[in-house]
Amino acid sequence: MKSVLYVLFVAIALNALAQEQSKPSTQQVTIIRAGSLIDGKAEKPRHDQVIVIRGDRIEAVSDASSAKLPDGANVIDLSQQTVLPGLIDSHTHIFLQGEHTAKGGYHENISTAPFAMRAARATVAARRALEQGFTTLRDVETEGAGYGDVGIKQAINEGYIPGPRLIVSTRAISTTGGYQLEGYAPELEMPKGAQIVDGPVEARKAAREQLDHGADWIKVYMTHRSWVGKNGELVAQPTLTVEELRAIVDETHGWGKKVACHAYSGIGLHRALDGGCDSIEHGLYLDDAAIIQMLKQGTWYVPTLSVYYTDWAPADTPDGKRDRLRASVHEVSFKKALKAGVKIVFGTDMGGIPWTEPIAQEFTRMVEFGMSPMDAIQSASSRAAAMLEKEGEIGVIAPGANADIVAVGGDPLKDIRLLENVSFVMKGGQVFRSK
Numbered sequence: 481m482k483s484v485l486y487v488l489f490v491a492i493a494l495n496a497l498a499q500e501q502s503k504p505s506t507q508q509v510t511i512i513r514a515g516s517l518i519d520g521k522a523e524k525p526r527h528d529q530v531i532v533i534r535g536d537r538i539e540a541v542s543d544a545s546s547a548k549l550p551d552g553a554n555v556i557d558l559s560q561q562t563v564l565p566g567l568i569d570s571h572t573h574i575f576l577q578g579e580h581t582a583k584g585g586y587h588e589n590i591s592t593a594p595f596a597m598r599a600a601r602a603t604v605a606a607r608r609a610l611e612q613g614f615t616t617l618r619d620v621e622t623e624g625a626g627y628g629d630v631g632i633k634q635a636i637n638e639g640y641i642p643g644p645r646l647i648v649s650t651r652a653i654s655t656t657g658g659y660q661l662e663g664y665a666p667e668l669e670m671p672k673g674a675q676i677v678d679g680p681v682e683a684r685k686a687a688r689e690q691l692d693h694g695a696d697w698i699k700v701y702m703t704h705r706s707w708v709g710k711n712g713e714l715v716a717q718p719t720l721t722v723e724e725l726r727a728i729v730d731e732t733h734g735w736g737k738k739v740a741c742h743a744y745s746g747i748g749l750h751r752a753l754d755g756g757c758d759s760i761e762h763g764l765y766l767d768d769a770a771i772i773q774m775l776k777q778g779t780w781y782v783p784t785l786s787v788y789y790t791d792w793a794p795a796d797t798p799d800g801k802r803d804r805l806r807a808s809v810h811e812v813s814f815k816k817a818l819k820a821g822v823k824i825v826f827g828t829d830m831g832g833i834p835w836t837e838p839i840a841q842e843f844t845r846m847v848e849f850g851m852s853p854m855d856a857i858q859s860a861s862s863r864a865a866a867m868l869e870k871e872g873e874i875g876v877i878a879p880g881a882n883a884d885i886v887a888v889g890g891d892p893l894k895d896i897r898l899l900e901n902v903s904f905v906m907k908g909g910q911v912f913r914s915k
């Protein structure tokens with residue numbers, strides 16, 4: 481079955497141009513029979529539903545018993561399955577591949593891989609996300625691949641390659657001493673994985689450049705290195721000052737766009753909040769003051785739990801202790817934020833995790849740490865759509881929304897792991913997977 485699917489997807493990729501022509505016409509009607517429907521917004525599933533799709537949009541959703549079915553419609557029978565909105569991962573890196581240290585790691589990726597190689601790998605990453613039912617990604621920086629994400633997004637939108645809807649943030653911004661590559665002779669001018677700025681003028685200019693070249697969001701690194709402090713706490717080196725961040729936030733908000741801030745803990749995390757970040761990425765250690773401020777400012781929280789359980793250094797080394805501390809404080813922060821009612825959005829840091837692994841593993845962690853399965857699903861559907869200011873367009877199965885629809889066998893509210901194995905994927909009315 482796997483190889484059949486593989487052939488199918490290769491065929492899809494090779495026939496990209498043909499596919500462009502076979503995009504659903506505005507009048508083509510498709511009907512999906514849903515055994516159980518989790519619409520992304522409602523607190524409870526509904527049973528025996530019919531979804532009417534016209535072209536790339538959902539036209540109607542109703543009980544099967546009362547549904548008026550248009551003549552000549554193409555019927556997709558998912559009456560034995562649970563149907564959900566296409567999933568949204570709000571923290572990915574299609575230009576990273578979980579680089580293995582044995583293969584040169586991050587350094588190899590940024591300093592020896594030709595851009596075409598990086599674009600080819602990003603193309604595969606995008607396809608894998610779609611195959612797994614993730615029909616939208618907020619991809620938070622290209623790690624040295626410049627504006628490659630803008631190009632991949634265009635290739636997807638024009639039908640050349642299969643992939644999710646991409647919300648891109650291009651190069652990201654950090655400060656001198658605040659990003660890789662590092663550890664080389666100081667005489668060498670090494671490429672950096674992010675755009676380096678110092679001072680509010682340079683910070684604002686970087687935001688302007690990135691927005692000018694197609695960034696949908698701006699990504700900022702507010703912390704960089706991290707280690708275990710004297711009292712066993714997680715310490716993170718702060719990067720931008722509040723003044724620098726405010727210049728970026730002010731500029732970006734002026735363009736009607738938002739700022740995502742990578743922030744682990746301490747000074748950098750508090751600067752992120754004081755500077756007006758729209759979303760806190762990772763947020764490994766959230767103290768009470770941070771949680772109160774996030775609630776007050778309506779800051780989104782995109783924890784990324786799973787990635788901190790990968791690649792631990794040996795337990796008795798400083799790095800090994802730090803790696804374990806990162807995971808354990810993240811669990812506590814997630815639970816505190818959940819209890820306090822902080823707006824939590826699904827994110828994985830895929831790319832930090834190889835794209836061959838299931839994206840949906842993050843749902844399992846969230847549920848393990850006390851989130852209800854329905855809440856976890858909403859964090860990757862309607863709540864993510866709200867953060868992305870695409871409410872009603874994506875992350876919901878309702879009239880007027882894009883026809884982004886996935887299905888799984890069984891009940892994911894009883895076993896969240898089922899989301900690791902979607903059986904059906906539709907994006908914008910086009911079927912990309914059906915088994």
Ligand SMILES: [Zn+2]
Nearest residue numbers: 571573620829
């Ligand atoms: Zn990341």
